[in-house]
Amino acid sequence: TQVEKVTHDQHEAWLIQANVQFCAAAYPAVEVSHPDAAALMVLAGYLRNGFLHSAIREKGGAYGGGASYDGNACSFRFYSYRDPxxxxxxxDFDASIQWLLNAPQQPHQLEEAILGLIASMDKPGSPAGEAITACYAYLHQRTPAFRKKLRERLLNVTLDDLQRVAQTYLVEQQATKAVVAPVVKREMLEQLGFVIQQVL
Incomplete structure (x- = not known):
């Protein structure tokens, strides 16, 4: 079939011969040097560990799912894969935000999300991996001073910060949704407002 032109505010579905979905919702965010970037980084892990893993994988039966912040693409994303x-x-993506804003939260969940990020920053890599990381850091002006400042910001993120950035970047913004889905889901996707593309 002919592929229609899709604008950035349209939800897009690609139909394939499969029996599971791959779902995503993306929100515009800020680049990594912005003061809110640290809170968005923590927010991704916080929602993934505190709500999304249980809702999407354990209860929903998906192979995996979660949230991530990308400071290069300036986006905050929710995703699932091999999802029935x-x-x-x-x-569930939307419910995770409401859970953060309206349900009682535990301090240890915030600490775990922050420590997970710090551990990933400190994880040693192979010599080739370290060289690639250093090259990209140099190309994007991510100096040791910048990385030190980012670490400090991460360590100082509070629950109030998470709720503030969730409200600012997720509740007050419109997500763009995409899904790779079985051909038999065409009617449902049309009812949900997706523009349909079909992979032959």
Whole structure:
């Protein structure tokens, strides 16, 4: 079939011969040097560990799912893969935000999200991996001073910061959704407002 032109604000579905979905929702965010970037980094791990893993993988039956912040693409994303559900998963993405804003939160969850990020920053790599990392850091002006400042910002993120950036970047913004789904889900996707593309 002919592929329609898709604008950035349209939800897009690609239909394939499969029996599971791959779902994603992306919100515009800020680049990594912005003061809110640290809170968005922590927010991704916090939502993934505190809500999304249980809702999408354990209860929903998906092979995996979660949230991530990308400071290069300036986006905050939710995702699932090899997912037997469709509309319910997009509802879980939204429910994770409401859980953060409205349910009682435990301090240890914030500490775990921050420590997980710090551990990933400190993890040693192979010689080739370290060289690639150093090259990209140099190309993007991510000096040792910049990395030190980012680490300090991460360590100082509070629950109030998470709720503030969730409200600013997720609640007050519109997500762009995409899904790779089985051909048999065409009607459901049309009802959900997706522009349909089909892979032959």
């Amino acid at each position: 559900r469709l509309a319910e998963t997009f509802q």
